[in-house]
Amino acid sequence: MRIDSIQNGIVIDHISAGHGMELYELLGLRNADLPVAMIMNVVSKRMGRKDIIKIDADIPVNLDVIGYVDPKATVNYIKDGELVKKVNIQIPKMLTNVLRCKNPRCITSVEQELDHVFKLTDEKNKVYRCIYCEAKAGK
């Protein structure tokens, strides 16, 4: 399979196999009017299998979203066909408007203008809780 290199844009690499689509959705790429390549189950020496997303445009990406889905991923910024910056992702302590609280008793269920904010409460098990009602985030 051949996917052309990009000239100016972003490559999200080392995504654990199977997490690429979730990241694609959460980054809002489905509705973005941009050339995007979603490459799944590529053989990787380090990971066995991995997913890759290539975005052929220099757009801002929410690193917190990437860190939430897969903190092992790397983000490569490409300019004029060259790698100009590589970012290792951290698991975010807070997530704002990435997830929605599904608790019908939460204040966010009735006050539409409120940000949906989740806090990392258990890093080992990657548990996020709504800062208002403390409901666990459901992926």
Place this chain on the structure above:
Amino acid sequence: MIRSILDVLDLSVEEIEDLINLACDIIEHPANYAEACHGKTLATLFFEPSTRTRLSFEAAMYGLGGNVLGFSEAQSSSAAKGESVADTARTVSCYSDIIAMRHPKEGAPRVAAAHATVPVINAGDGGHNHPTQTLTDLLTIYREKGAIENLTVGFCGDLKFGRTVHSLINALSRYTGIKIVLISPMELKLPSYVKKDVLKDKGIPYVQTTDFESVIPDLDILYMTRVQRERFFNEEDYLRLKDSYILDPKKLTNAKKDLCIMHPLPRVNEISTQIDSDPRACYFKQVLNGKFIRMALILRLLEEAAKG
């Protein structure tokens, strides 16, 4: 940053000890505090009905020589016109020095605290937190037992939806020598996340049972709870579970002579009225303690706010 109290865990063990000591001093010397909040106003924003909590906040502020304004149901506030919690908090901050807020939606007092310019006390947000109830419970335990340590505390009834239970277990987990006994029907068991995050992770010994009478002789404290109709989506489930445990004189036959029976009230029928005259019944003392601990909390928050 103005300090608000939204969860009992917003207070350290030392701060709770200070509040308990202050409440005890208020009980001993009420005249010394009769003008402590002269010229200050408490706003009670109650978006859902409450008898004890609202009246005890109001009684607390009057006992400190302060004033009270507010509303006791959402329909008599601008919430009925669609005003947001944030705007209500901003507005009420202009008229008051401290806010006590009850709201049916979980997290609403946190939203209020983020926008108010005065301290906000969570007076209950749905099934989530009710810190002043927990402070009331801790003061009651302290006054009845002389210390909050080396106690076997039984919780009976609705342990699934009972916010007072979760909150008190959380608070007690910070004291030494506490053992917990959980008594409930299978359907109303303590949620597994409370068991894991609080009891297991903090190494608190606990027993879970459906057999009330087998564990009652072990208890120093018995915390009864009501099966709350408003927490059920399904009326049938409520009717099936509401009479699971009823405390009557027969059940107390083998209980300790100095058992302390508590209940956050209101009760329906889970404690027989025959128990009311038993010296071990502490639930009406608990109501009175609620006023004193709220006086202590209002005083301390206003002192902190004055320091800026």
